[in-house]
Amino acid sequence: MGEENYTKLYEISELFMENDIDEDSIEDAVIQLLKAFGEEPSRSGLIRTPGRVAQMYKELLVGYRIDPVAMVNDALFEVTYDEMVLVRDIEFYSLCEHHLLPFMGRAHVAYFPRGKVVGLSKIPRIVDLFSRRLQLQERLTRQVADFINELLDPHGVAVVVEGFHLCTMMRGVQKHEARMTTSTMLGAFRTSIATRQEFLDNISRGASPMKF
Numbered sequence: 001m002g003e004e005n006y007t008k009l010y011e012i013s014e015l016f017m018e019n020d021i022d023e024d025s026i027e028d029a030v031i032q033l034l035k036a037f038g039e040e041p042s043r044s045g046l047i048r049t050p051g052r053v054a055q056m057y058k059e060l061l062v063g064y065r066i067d068p069v070a071m072v073n074d075a076l077f078e079v080t081y082d083e084m085v086l087v088r089d090i091e092f093y094s095l096c097e098h099h100l101l102p103f104m105g106r107a108h109v110a111y112f113p114r115g116k117v118v119g120l121s122k123i124p125r126i127v128d129l130f131s132r133r134l135q136l137q138e139r140l141t142r143q144v145a146d147f148i149n150e151l152l153d154p155h156g157v158a159v160v161v162e163g164f165h166l167c168t169m170m171r172g173v174q175k176h177e178a179r180m181t182t183s184t185m186l187g188a189f190r191t192s193i194a195t196r197q198e199f200l201d202n203i204s205r206g207a208s209p210m211k212f
Contacts, residue, residue, distance in 0.1 A: 012143060012146050013130075014064075015065065021054075021058050021061065021065075023051075027051055031050050034049070061095070061133050063132030064132075068147070071122070075119035075121075079117050081117065082112065082113060084112055085111055086108070087109050088106075090109065091104070092104060092127050092161075093132075096167050099171070103163045103164060104163060105163035106210065107141075108199075109123050109127070109148065113152065114155050117152070126147055130147070137161055144184075145157045149187070155188045156189040157186040158184070158186070160183045162180070179210060
């Protein structure tokens with residue numbers, strides 16, 4: 001990959017790599033929240049909660065600080081193959097940026113190679129790169145597609161994401177069975193109805209219903 005490709009991958013990734021997560025500020029904020037709830041942060045069950053929460057967010061938001069170039073690690077391979085490559089049922093976990101509540105589900109990612117493919121394990125890692133942060137499902141879907149499109153310059157990319165959102169399950173409308181489906185189709189998947197239908201048929205074939 002050339003330097004321009006690297007620059008574009010960093011732009012798409014929207015990283016915060018210049019500084020680490022501020023655990024001390026998170027701990028202070030959690031203490032203030034506990035007090036606002038009417039709780040006593042010094043009681044035995046809560047005394048270590050601020051530190052636990054800070055560590056939790058460091059893990060849940062790690063996607064902001066993953067180096068995408070190091071993640072791919074030159075796992076690009078030249079091949080003579082021009083049929084669909086599909087990785088389906090990739091589980092993911094993310095945080096809704098509106099309420100800081102989790103949403104989770106599965107992603108299906110496909111592309112038509114143009115002379116090169118990426119290592120199989122990298123597709124789920126790309127999903128994690130964008131899901132492990134404050135997110136919207138719509139944006140997550142587009143970012144995964146744009147990243148693969150820039151990385152491989154394939155004939156086309158397709159991404160479908162299905163998610164359960166706790167912000168609509170445990171609060172608000174409280175609809176426990178509602179799930180959200182988003183999709184991004186680029187290149188051949190957008191211009192060819194047959195190609196798009198092949199992808200959709202593949203991800204529906206033998207698929208079990210999502211369960212929470």
